[in-house]
Amino acid sequence: MATVAAQSQFTVTDYKGKVDPDWCPGCGDFGVLASLKSALAELSIAPHQVVTISGIGCSSNLPGYINTYGMHTLHGRALAVATGVKLANHDLHVIVTGGDGDGFGIGGNHFMHTMRRNVDLTYLAMDNQIYGLTTGQVSPTSRIGMKTKSTPFGSVEGPINPISLALACGASFIARAYSGEPKHLTDLIKQGILHKGFSFIDVFSPCVTYNKDNTYQWFRPRVKKLEQDSAYDPTNWMMAIEKAQLWGDEIPIGKFFESTDMPSLHGSEPVLFEGGPLALRKLGISREVGRELAEELM
Amino acid sequence: MATVAAQSQFTVTDYKGKVDPDWCPGCGDFGVLASLKSALAELSIAPHQVVTISGIGCSSNLPGYINTYGMHTLHGRALAVATGVKLANHDLHVIVTGGDGDGFGIGGNHFMHTMRRNVDLTYLAMDNQIYGLTTGQVSPTSRIGMKTKSTPFGSVEGPINPISLALACGASFIARAYSGEPKHLTDLIKQGILHKGFSFIDVFSPCVTYNKDNTYQWFRPRVKKLEQDSAYDPTNWMMAIEKAQLWGDEIPIGKFFESTDMPSLHGSEPVLFEGGPLALRKLGISREVGRELAEELM
Amino acid sequence: MKYSFAVSIGGAAGQGVATPGNIFAKIFARRGLHLYAYNAYQSIIRGGHTFLTIRASPEKVTCFGDRIDLLIPLNQDTMDRHLNLLKPGSAVVYNSDTITPHDVPTGVRVCPLPVGELTGGSRTKVEQNTLGVGAALSMMGVSFQPLADVLTEQFKKKGEAVIQENVGVARAAYQYAGQQFEPFPNPLPMTENKYAVLTGNMALAMGGAAAGVKFYCAYPMSPSTGVLHWMAAHARKLGIMVRQVEDEIGVINMAIGAGHSGCRAMCATSGGGFALMTEGLGMSAMIETPVVVIDVQRAGPSTGVPTKTEQGDLWQMLGAAFGDYPRVIGAPTDILDCFKMVPEIFNIADRFQCPGIVLSDLLLSEGHGSIDPNDLDFNVPIDRGELITEPNGHQPYKRYEITKSGVSPRAIPGLPGYIHTAATDEHDEDGVLISDEFTNPVKRRQMMEKRQRKVAGIEAAVPPPELVGPRDASVTLIGWGSTEGVIHEAIDLLADEGITANHLQIRWLVPLHGEAILDILRHSSRTIIVENNYSGQFARYLRSETSFVPDGCIRKYDGEPFMPHHIVEAVKEQMIGRTNLSVPAHEIMV
């Protein structure tokens, strides 16, 4: 797959941000950024029609590195902000990026509820199983036994499984990717953006500085693409939840699940059926309507 | 099953609280309170060895109605408080009660993380699919189309499935009950209390005042006990997650899942291996240890 | 107030105190009478004790006053609690089948209704209450037709039979009272006017609608939930996106997201929910995206007394979020002002791209009041400030351009040519983080000063408070927000006793216009701050801005609002020098 599809009006350079990333050399986040740009270019989405929204963390610095509208919000709150952005202007493509701590730790409640609402966002969790920006503490996806600055004797808490969680919360598009597989990642991001509803992609994005357990060397031999398993059916929820339990010598990546028949939140909210994006509608209330409202009180 | 097992030192009256519940006549919460008292009596657990902890809501008023130590905390925070209580004194039996809004709405993040940590608590979610105390708004377990004061035209958001969620988050004991089946509920609460680790019981507890959809009449013909299905194996996670998807003419109640080989948080935290409950240990640091700490800095 | 008439209805939650309340309200308002109704209730759904007082007058009614003219107890408990509070000339109407009065105060008329007899046995909850209303209206000298009309509307859905039945029993009681009970000396007056009746919460919601709110989200929390209910009920009619969110953190962040996209976005909560929103307010200030938050105060600390009123959130508002940032905080002074203030705050929040806070309280938000429907003017000025909604120059665009006013033109996402990232980390004019790479103290200082320059603009946009009443009065009563009405009435009563008082009610809390306030208070012979909290939160805030210390304070923190005589007696005891801190006791045991 070329970085630029023949028919696209845009190349990845059109999405180059104002500053270069200051991530550590080798950080998995570079791959995620690159794939996101490629996906947008290949889908030929104009930069100004995209809003990239993040929380706080190394990964959450991404919006500053891409030429789209961006919001670098509060730690853990990106999905809530993004829901507001999307409902206020559903013509925009809204991409959410952030870390495992941001999304599954402090942001867990918004994650759960945004999925059940099927808000039409594409959420890229840059999952490095560690708190990077705060220099290396345990994260909700850190494995039992992992030694970090906050668990110097090894973590004793079971990790969450983002894929199972997303399936349980009714997300309509669920995938896992690896920043060491950029083409595969790009393809999943494109599918996610095209999906009408909430799309979640849990991306393994190694932290080369603080996570010495889950390195590229650790992931490379383990990740296995679901797409290579002809028997795998991503419309089969039970199959997906079973696959999601695999973790060890084999770790599946790819599209676990997609359901195309769930309405998105903005698609099921009559207020948006006509009249275009709320943000562009004219303010104020007519005298008549005002009078009717007053009459209700008499 | 008699309210008092032959060998128990206690009767339900030993657990009678200082004041009588002011729940609406017919509220499902009465049944949950009664079953909790029976379970404690049958297990012969002394009232002072129990702490009942809740958030805020009609259901969260329960600690005031039972003769155990109690904490009536903040809306959505009971599980976090309870984790602190248990870790500080792991000799105590800690029961957590609260509503669907309290536990799955505002409290969702603590719910998720308390389960993955397998904190040794028994959590009774009194699930009436509505916000009762605030006089009837939509809840995370309200069905699509449900009309409430905050969704007068019907809810458009998919509900969460507490059982699937608990399974996905790695809870080690997961059950569903119905306050219209007090014996069954009592039995499940007893199992939950005896379970070493986090036990979650999602109890249908009808709100007779604000939920006109999910009434006793609605539940009674639908609930079906898993215990009656001889083929059902609650140690089989995949079987559990499949069953958990059922919702309609048949709604399974009973023990969906139990795993006895996951260590509880306090059981896996070496600080608690010896020396008894933290709360009862003597404060302060010996001169020698103090000197060692200073030496680290020289 | 020359004349007013107050009816109180008390019973257990679930006995339906609200219905007769609404019937009286409709009849009074249609009769051209102003009214104010306050319901003292508990945080339970059934049982307990709720006590609704509705007071009517040809003049504006701003509080429930000091006197009950007619008591309608729906149960024995209410009779026992309130009978002894009745003054000579007042009356009690009750169901004599189930309730008996004990030691009736002299001069109080007892009017027993043989409900069983009047309803011919069939006795539903509703009917029992309807009877009371019927009898009451007859004693007030109100004709029967208005009641028949209201009952007909009320039971429209239930069908002719039910209407007939209710109108029937109401008439029976009306006629029975006509024969058995003395009417009140002066019949309830009547005017040409027609009034609308609404709560402060409804007014706040309508104010939002008038301001052009297109996105409203909330998490239910008493006493603010009424705003959500009105918004939800009118969402489709008005094209407003209304969402109930998982928690208040989600609420504020979602609202800011919608505001960032270009909508006017609003949310409402109470103190506990606001505590969870403060981090979000800081974001609003830092990314310079306006958002309007309504905080409806209730008695704290913590869960406190969810159904009781207090003005105890002021310092939480002042301390909301860390660091220094511009914002505007207003406290509406009556129900109509709830409607008026919301659009004003939106204009300021939009012009200065900062958070705006409306500080209401249970008294104001859940109290019912009458207003002239023409005052509900939805055609309000809308000023969105320097908002770029379509490409119009400003190139090259710098979202956080350093300007003299501190305001930088704000482009909404989706426009070609204005791409930028809004970050909660400190950033430069172009929105690029300065906390990464080379933090630059010079740029940091410039950005702090740019944002803070907006404070002067906000100050200019907000009028200073004004003194009401004679400059040379012997005492100046200072209040803020919801206490305006009761202070106003207390001043009338003081006048009756020959004490002249003037009145300074603070409506804008931030900015405060401390200098203007000092100019006023300098000329006062005695100053007393009246507020509904323990520590004198406003007094402490005023002092922090002006060094001013009042001669005395009147405070109340028992969950109930002030009654006029509380203030009158406190002023008197302070004027004879008995104390400079009065804490009136609340007599009615609700």
Added chain:
Amino acid sequence: MKYSFAVSIGGAAGQGVATPGNIFAKIFARRGLHLYAYNAYQSIIRGGHTFLTIRASPEKVTCFGDRIDLLIPLNQDTMDRHLNLLKPGSAVVYNSDTITPHDVPTGVRVCPLPVGELTGGSRTKVEQNTLGVGAALSMMGVSFQPLADVLTEQFKKKGEAVIQENVGVARAAYQYAGQQFEPFPNPLPMTENKYAVLTGNMALAMGGAAAGVKFYCAYPMSPSTGVLHWMAAHARKLGIMVRQVEDEIGVINMAIGAGHSGCRAMCATSGGGFALMTEGLGMSAMIETPVVVIDVQRAGPSTGVPTKTEQGDLWQMLGAAFGDYPRVIGAPTDILDCFKMVPEIFNIADRFQCPGIVLSDLLLSEGHGSIDPNDLDFNVPIDRGELITEPNGHQPYKRYEITKSGVSPRAIPGLPGYIHTAATDEHDEDGVLISDEFTNPVKRRQMMEKRQRKVAGIEAAVPPPELVGPRDASVTLIGWGSTEGVIHEAIDLLADEGITANHLQIRWLVPLHGEAILDILRHSSRTIIVENNYSGQFARYLRSETSFVPDGCIRKYDGEPFMPHHIVEAVKEQMIGRTNLSVPAHEIMV
């Protein structure tokens, strides 16, 4: 200060500025020299620019001072940024293979190290830095052995070979410098003492350990995370339960739960996390369960500048949670005080069953300082107040018994005979909700007053601040918390210029002892408040309590701490009446 010597090491994040810093610190401290080290860095892991200054003296060193004596740039960028700031007599040591000095200020000595040559090609990052240290020490007149010792310890784990290699290159540089570079006129002094070196965060954690903290939980947040790291590292040794929680809301609630069970529980965060904790503080106050929260301030608003310092959270502390409730807030004045204050706050929080807040900042928490190890006395007084941990009367037990002190004996769960429910709803003496059934204004008022009576007790438990220096000084400098050291040094410098100043440093913020402060300030000829924020948060708070307005203010809000000369020059410009608000510019561009 008679004598001090400051070395600065600058480079990109990841170049390992910390290591040479620690080496110097160890050598200085073992030499019996006091030291203070401050690292100016950015919120990134690699790249950017970090600049560490370490200053040593036989006297106590409380800030990084005004002068760099020796600069060790690890990259060209550092050379370019800082060379021009060097004063005559100072020197710069650098790797001449990769770095070149441009326009060297007169009187500054350039000392190029041919690193390649000295290391014989093999050149790891570490070694390059080690070379600089070796050369520097030789110029300071320090013998080589101490460096050899430290390097040996440092590379112990890496084995003999690595040790040899590093000691080897260090010696080479040491000798080369001995031959090529002038030593500094007066060699680094030496004393009998041996000092411990630690950060404020480590001191706070140790203070918790000393106080008997058995439960510590946190969510990582700069600049407070150091407390978590120390606690986690020592959890097993000290038998402390240390937990990283899902968010700060979970943190405060979990800590309160542990406190309720009877543990001393502590947590730490920064402004953004604290915002999420405020609702929990209200619960602590309402259920009267003590908890201690450390807030380490950083530059706000919002995410702000995570790696930069500010004193901008004060009003957030004052406004934390709604309603009125008792609490204690202290701001430690130096690193040792971080250690001392925590046990003091715990005793107060336990005695008065209320939340306690320790207000630190990045400067204090991440700065390194030397202290006499004997001052780290872990044998601190522990007063748990009226805590019932075993059955001992108090029957019949009422958890919220109304007492004169406002303190009600607190029984921990698990005891037979003391069963009660602690509720965040208002409750009666027995813990039964009054918000249900019949809300009772009398009981509500009694409970408010009971809790608030504790304020007087807290006030008595906390000493008023004291003035340091001559009463008749020509200026009084008022600061709070972390600025004590720099103000102290500024006062020395002012004395050198013939200006006598005295010093009032506020350590306890709530309660403030306003009267005592006024008594002091009344006698001051000129008062200036020095604080590290934009709006004068302390000045405004002091005014709210005392009406006091200072003659002038010195403020800084660019993210960097004050340097002594900033204050000196500001005082001088204010004394000649040029301004009454000074905002010093920060020269070193980090």
